[in-house]
Amino acid sequence: xxxxxxxxxxxxxxxxxxxxxxxxRNFTLFFHTTVTDKNHLEIADILPHVKKSFxxxxxxxxxxxxxxxxxxxxxxxxxxxxxxxxKKPAMTIAGTMYGGRLxxxxxxxxxxxxxxxxxxxxxxxxxxNLSNDINCAYGIGVITFNNVMTISILREVRDTLLPMQFLRxxxxxxxxxxxxxxxxxxxx
Amino acid sequence: xxxxxxCKVQVVSKGEKCPLCQGPLDxxxxxxxxxxxxxxxKFVNLRKRWxxxxxxxxxxxxxxxxxxNLLTWNGFLWSLIVGVAILYAWxxxxxxxxxxxxxxQKLLLHAIGISALLIVINFVTASPSMTSSEFLxxxxxxxxxxLDYAMPATLMAFILAINIATLSQRHRLRDYIIAQxxxxxxxxxxxxxxxxxIFAADILGSxxxxxxxxxxxxxxxxxxxxxxxxxxxxxxxxxFHI
Numbered sequence: 160x161x162x163x164x165x166x167x168x169x170x171x172x173x174x175x176x177x178x179x180x181x182x183x184r185n186f187t188l189f190f191h192t193t194v195t196d197k198n199h200l201e202i203a204d205i206l207p208h209v210k211k212s213f214x215x216x217x218x219x220x221x222x223x224x225x226x227x228x229x230x231x232x233x234x235x236x237x238x239x240x241x242x243x244x245x246k247k248p249a250m251t252i253a254g255t256m257y258g259g260r261l262x263x264x265x266x267x268x269x270x271x272x273x274x275x276x277x278x279x280x281x282x283x284x285x286x287x288n289l290s291n292d293i294n295c296a297y298g299i300g301v302i303t304f305n306n307v308m309t310i311s312i313l314r315e316v317r318d319t320l321l322p323m324q325f326l327r328x329x330x331x332x333x334x335x336x337x338x339x340x341x342x343x344x345x346x347x
Numbered sequence: 348x349x350x351x352x353x354c355k356v357q358v359v360s361k362g363e364k365c366p367l368c369q370g371p372l373d374x375x376x377x378x379x380x381x382x383x384x385x386x387x388x389k390f391v392n393l394r395k396r397w398x399x400x401x402x403x404x405x406x407x408x409x410x411x412x413x414x415x416n417l418l419t420w421n422g423f424l425w426s427l428i429v430g431v432a433i434l435y436a437w438x439x440x441x442x443x444x445x446x447x448x449x450x451x452q453k454l455l456l457h458a459i460g461i462s463a464l465l466i467v468i469n470f471v472t473a474s475p476s477m478t479s480s481e482f483l484x485x486x487x488x489x490x491x492x493x494l495d496y497a498m499p500a501t502l503m504a505f506i507l508a509i510n511i512a513t514l515s516q517r518h519r520l521r522d523y524i525i526a527q528x529x530x531x532x533x534x535x536x537x538x539x540x541x542x543x544x545i546f547a548a549d550i551l552g553s554x555x556x557x558x559x560x561x562x563x564x565x566x567x568x569x570x571x572x573x574x575x576x577x578x579x580x581x582x583x584x585x586x587f588h589i
Contacts, residue, residue, distance in 0.1 A: 239587075240587060242586060243586050243587075319366065319367050322367060323354060323367035323368055326367060327354055327355070330354065330356060336355075336356040336357070337356065337357045337358075337359050338351075338354075338356045338358050338359065338360070338367060339358070339359040339360045339366075340360050340362065340384060341385060341386055341387035342360070343387040346389045
C-alpha cells in the first residue's frame with residue numbers, strides 16, 4: 160500500500176513563536192518528519208519515533224540550522240545574478256520533481272481559537288482547509304473551537320482508507336467522532 | 348443523525364452510505380446537530396480541455412504539413428511558414444488566452460512571435476529555390492522588407508501599446524517594466540542588423556524605419572530612467588537579486 164514503506168509528514172511551523180516578528184506575512188518554515196515502516200509497525204510503535212523527531216527538530220537551534228541552509232543558497236552570488244525568469248521555472252520543475260512528491264501529506268494545526276464572548280455566541284464552528292495537490296495527496300487542517308476539534312481532510316485520491324483508519328483510531332481511543340463529507344469520490 | 352456500525356462514527360452528511368467505509372448506515376431519527384456539508388459540484392474546466400486539445404492538434408498539424416510539403420516538393424518550403432504560424436498561434440495564443448494577467452509579457456511574446464513569423468515569410472517567399480551559399484551571399488537583399496520595414500513597424504507598435512498600458516495603469520508600472528525594457532532593447536535589433544551590413548551595400552533609403560524604431564526605444568528607456576530612476580533601479584535589483 161505504501162510505496163517504499165516511507166511516510167513523510169510535512170508540518171508548517173509558526174516561526175513567530177520562536178522569532179518575534181511584526182510582519183503580517185506568512186512567517187513559516189516546513190518541518191518534515193519521516194517514518195520508515197518496513198516492519199509494518201503499529202501506531203503505538205510509531206508514536207515515540209514521531210515524538211522524538213518533533214522534540215529534536217522543533218528546537219530553535221535546529222530551525223536556525225535549516226534557515227541557514229536555505230539562506231546559503233539564497234546568498235550564493237551565482238544564484239543571485241541568475242534572472243528570476245530562469246529561476247522561477249527551474250524552481251517549479253525542481254519542486255515538482257523533488258519537493259511535493261517527498262511528502263505523504265501536509266498537516267497543520269492552528270490550535271484553539273478564542274473569540275471575544277460577544278462574537279463567540281454567534282459562531283457555531285470553524286473549519287481550516289489546507290490545500291493539497293497532485294504531488295501531495297492529503298492536506299489536513301486541524302482547528303479547535305468551543306471544545307470541538309475539527310479535522311478537515313482534503314484529498315487528491317478517491318480511496319478513503321487513510322481517513323477511515325485515522326478516524327477509527329480516534330474512536331478506539333474513546334473519542335466521539337462525527338463525520339461529514341461531500342462524497343467527492345463518487346463524482347470526481 | 349445517521350450512524351456507521353462498522354466505523355462507529357456519527358454521520359452528519361445526507362449520503363446513502365458511510366463516507367469512510369462506504370458501508371450501509373443505521374438511519375437515526377434525531378436530526379443532525381449541524382447543517383450537512385453541501386454536495387460536491389463537479390467542475391469541468393473547459394479552458395483546460397481546449398488547451399490540451401490544441402496542444403495535441405498543433406504538433407500533429409505541423410507534422411502533417413511538413414510531410415505533405417516533402418512528398419509534393421517543388422522547391423518551395425511553405426511548411427516552414429505554416430509551422431511557425433501554428434507554433435506562434437499555439438504557444439503565444441494559448442498563453443494569451445489562458446492567463447488573465449501579465450499583459451506586459453503577452454505583448455512582448457506577441458512582438459517576438461510576429462517578428463519571427465514575418466522574417467520567416469520573407470525568407471521563404473523571397474528565396475524559394477536558392478542554395479544555402481546563394482542565400483548567405485544575398486542575405487541583406489533577401490531580408491529587405493521584413494528587417495527594414497515589417498519588424499521595426501511591429502516593434503514600434505508593441506512598444507507604443509505597452510507605453511499606453513503603462514501610462515493608463517501607472518500603479519502597475521512594476522508589472523510592466525521588465526517587458527517594457529525588453530521590448531525597447533529588441534527595438535534596437537533591426538538597426539543593429541542593418542548597421543552590421545551598412546558598409547556592404549547602399550541601403551540608406553531603407554534605414555528610416557529602423558532608425559525610427561531605435562529612436563522610439565531609446566526615448567522610452569530615457570523617459571523611464573529620467574522620470575522613475577529609483578523604481579527602475581529597485582525593480583532591476585529585485586529581479587536580478589543584485
